[in-house]
Amino acid sequence: MQTLALIGNPNCGKTTLFNLLTGTSAYVGNWPGVTVEKKEGMTNGHRILDLPGIYSLSPYSPEEKLSRRYILDEQPDLIIDVIDATNLERSLYLTNQLAELGRPLLLVLNMEDLLEKEGITIDAKRLSQMTGAPVVQISASKGTGIEALQAQIEKSLSEKKLPLCPLFSNFVERYISEIIGDDYLHQIPKGRQMRWAAIKLIEADELFLSSMPAPPPAFKTYIEKARKELEAHFEDDPEAIIIDQRYKVAEHIAKDCQIKKKTKKGFEFDSIATHRFAAIPLFLAIMAGVFYLSIGLVGGYTTPLLEELFAFLGEQVHLIADRFGVFPLLSGILADGIIAGVGAVLTFVPQLFVLFLLLSILEDCGYMARIAFIMDRMMRTLGLSGKSIIPLVIGTGCSVPAIMSSRTIEHQKQRELTVIVTPFIPCGAKMPVFALMLTYFFPGKWFIAPMIYLLGIVAVVVTGLLARALDRHKETNAFILELPRYQLPSPRNTWLQTRERTLGFIQKAGTIILLSSVIIYLLSSYSFTLQAVDAEQSMLAMLGKLIAPIFAPLGFGFWQASVALLTGIAAKESIVSTLSVTIGTANLGALFTSDSALSYMTFILLSSPCIAAISAMFKELGSKRKLLYAVLWQTGFAYLAALLVRLIVLLTL
Amino acid sequence: MLITILANITVATIILTLLAFAISVMIKQGKEESCASCSTKKRSACKGCQFADKCH
Known part of the structure; x- marks a missing residue:
């Protein structure tokens, strides 16, 4: 039995797709953060997991930690990256990180039905060429493209083709290559890729560093020197430099693969719904x-x-x-x-x-x-x-x-x-x-x-x-709450929730x-x-x-x-x-x-x-x-x- | 007299059956560690099941 992992940004439709593929009725919410634990199901004889929605694999939030740990430790046979087609550039930031993990990757462009409305055209073939991963267009809410997706899942599982790793600017790539060449990197835990590990060393990712033995003094000095040189060149800290590099790659791919027509904006309900006073x-x-x-x-x-x-x-x-x-x-x-x-x-x-x-x-x-x-x-x-x-x-x-x-x-x-x-x-x-x-x-x-x-x-x-x-110790933290688009409520989802709550109430009475x-x-x-x-x-x-x-x-x-x-x-x-x-x-x-x-x-x-x-x-x-x-x-x-x-x-x- | 006894037995049985059913469902819910807000059916759409460790 092979394992598939569904991953993607919050509110990109992973759980809807998970329900379609497995025939379950897990709760789907039109807001980010609905899935906080992984859910398991079966599709065509394969085990499939619905992971929490994340924007990156940086281990800041519990959701990001859970998703990253799962992919690195459990090594799924295929990562299905669900992409909100109307937000391609932002979604590709996560795709870039997934490509570095060295697992077969399948890109699923969800919400294709909304592309026309938003004036967006995506060249799926070009996207596939640029990422080295097959691309399937679907609409999970409408249930279209699911057969093509299932066929592609089988194909990807048999081919086991790895995606292309995103390349950063020459200045950053030079350090990545040199770090990869060092013997220390042969000690990385099983399932981790050399390039990924090199990037984590530049970022000084604490979670990764804690899984590694102490580096030899010469290597440690080299990493410190590399970080300082990067800081001096880009005038930013190394972690931010890597983030910026990834966004640049995402921007480049998105620019090459999609055409956005400017649409006229009329009255927006959000001007009242999110107004400070109204x-x-x-x-x-x-x-x-x-x-x-x-x-x-x-x-x-x-x-x-x-x-x-x-x-x-x-x-x-x-x-x-x-x-x-x-x-x-x-x-x-x-x-x-x-x-x-x-x-x-x-x-x-x-x-x-x-x-x-x-x-x-x-x-x-x-x-x-x-x-x-x-x-x-x-x-x-x-x-x-x-x-x-x-x-x-x-x-x-x-x-x-x-x-x-x-x-x-x-x-x-x-x-x-x-x-x-x-x-x-x-x-x-x-x-x-x-x-x-x-x-x-x-x-x-x-x-x-x-x-x-x-x-x-x-x-x-x-x-x-x-x-x-x-x-006395006031804690503050940033929380990105993305506003989901307004949509017609799904009758199935609405019915499931209403029925469940009402039955729960009746059951309590009994x-x-x-x-x-x-x-x-x-x-x-x-x-x-x-x-x-x-x-x-x-x-x-x-x-x-x-x-x-x-x-x-x-x-x-x-x-x-x-x-x-x-x-x-x-x-x-x-x-x-x-x-x-x-x-x-x-x-x-x-x-x-x-x-x-x-x-x-x-x-x-x-x-x-x-x-x-x-x-x-x-x-x-x-x-x-x-x-x-x-x-x-x-x-x-x-x-x-x-x-x-x-x-x-x-x-x- | 017999009818009265039968009527009492019937009413008592109805009450005991209802109580037994209520208790058994509550025990089942307790064992499943469900959130007490949803039915005990699998594939529940209750939100609690997304968060509880062992709910359904």
């Missing part, structure tokens, strides 16, 4: 539209219908159970526990389906990356990494993968801070709680929904500023919500002496009343709300099922008021996340003490924010 209001307006469509329009019709359906189902179960003399305990568990609890959560499925669908469309069309771009500037001033935006965007779906994705952030403090602030972004599980409160207390006021996102962002900003003020509903029902029906009692004298009420006074200043100092918060630790959707079992969603108005409902929403939004997210936080923070601080900060911040929100509402109304 971007955030536009984002809030778009989110308001998303919430209006999902929670307002769809939810407005479907939620009452489904509520009636589940209420009817519960009544019928009671009627039938009474007729056949079923124990009240059993019929109660089934009707008032399972049907009421699970049903309360399931009533939100249609509106969440629409919400997930719209969020997937926003992400797939490239809009979410614009938000990332806007936030990137802010993130760095807050002491967070520019990369922190990736977890924050993913966090709109679920905090668990979002927290996990923070591991691509190099600096420990920035990574830890990102882990702590990610749960502030409202996840899909919190949506039913917000939808419930908005439906009952703020009908028609859909502008409140995007304010939840804004509040989450404010919490991130405040925490970031505070952490930065306390941090598992953890079901279990917690039964437990809540039992605890709310029995006293500590196991006597059937009214809810007010139940075990649950006793437990709830112990902690309820803490929340009295926030306006929800009654045991039902406190207990719902506790069950929310298992899963945030449990809050809805618990309120449904203990109060009944139709009776929320008897205990909550509009100010306490807003304060309750704020507390749920910002307080410590569910147990799955807490365990992900523990994994990433790696310390119980840090986790405790994080949870205390989140909960304390949530308490103060909820109090502030309530005071503002009380003072303004």
Whole structure:
């Protein structure tokens, strides 16, 4: 079995191609940085790997380290370099580095369908001649050129033809040749090429140097002299000289192989979408539209219908159970526990389906990356990494993968801070709680929904500023976030994401919500002496009343709300099922008021996340003490924010 | 009397089956170390699977 490695710049369509070749449905995002680990699959009996998107093989980021280590150590039989055909010159920079690795190379010009639109013509034959690697043109998103690619893969695997190494200026080449001629280079680890090693010695690549034995003094002196002479000649450091040389080669090849027609530029949506002042209001307006469509329009019709359906189902179960003399305990568990609890959560499925669908469309069309771009500037001033935006965007779906994705952030403090602030972004599980409160207390006021996102962002900003003020060793790092082009969302990708999120939600209703509903029902029906009692004298009420006074200043100092918060630790959707079992969603108005409902929403939004997210936080923070601080900060911040929100509402109304 | 016993057994069985199913799925998810947000099917499109070490 032979091994193929898919490699290329971020967002050039590697994962889409990987899915086409392997028949899998790995997540594809229209933004860079989706793949942070290698993925494996099979195509035509060959093993194929999808490596993270990288711009170079310099070992700066974890993605670059992973890709470089894989290619050098695992020696794939064929490197498939996926090139964004509309960005040929930039892509060829990586191609030049891949050519130096001494493995057969196949260039795949992806997005050929966009070339005409962009006024670009590429001479594939010329490109192949100049790089010494076969070239195939495809469109992974449209699925064209895949057969030709598969045929070329087989041909390249049998021919095992090596690409041409890019040649630098004579002044640099002289030193490379002399270094290659030295005996020291025979000690390079297996699989490394002499020329590649010589370049790494000029660059003083630490990762490479650490894999080599100490050089003889004469050779060491020669390398130092070479570096100094290069510095003097080019007036730059050797690493930058090599980068410049590679770009020159890429520029030369691109100039020779492509013709770019100047296209007239009309109105660009990005002039608003990424505008310093207009971007955030536009984002809030778009989110308001998303919430209006999902929670307002769809939810407005479907939620009452489904509520009636589940209420009817519960009544019928009671009627039938009474007729056949079923124990009240059993019929109660089934009707008032399972049907009421699970049903309360399931009533939100249609509106969440629409919400997930719209969020997937926003992400797939490239809009979410614009938000990332806007936030990137802010993130760095807050002491967070520019990369922190990736977890924050993913966090709109679920905090668990979002927290996990923070591991691509190099600096420990920035990574830890990102882990702590990610749960502030409202996840899909919190949506039913917000939808419930908005439906009952703020009908028609859909502008409140995007304010939840804004509040989450404010919490991130405040925490970031505070952490930065306390941090004596401020870390900064550059993060290149490339804006993907706007595209029509792929129906397959959008459907896959929406279906997966919705099914995940339904599955949670059938598992953890079901279990917690039964437990809540039992605890709310029995006293500590196991006597059937009214809810007010139940075990649950006793437990709830112990902690309820803490929340009295926030306006929800009654045991039902406190207990719902506790069950929310298992899963945030449990809050809805618990309120449904203990109060009944139709009776929320008897205990909550509009100010306490807003304060309750704020507390749920910002307080410590569910147990799955807490365990992900523990994994990433790696310390119980840090986790405790994080949870205390989140909960304390949530308490103060909820109090502030309530005071503002009380003072303004 | 028999009908009452059968009705009680039926309701109890329904409840126990639902609970057993819920627990088994949660145990399965726990063993797979999935992100608790996605289904347990392979080839999941959930984003968590891109980041979790052993998720699917």
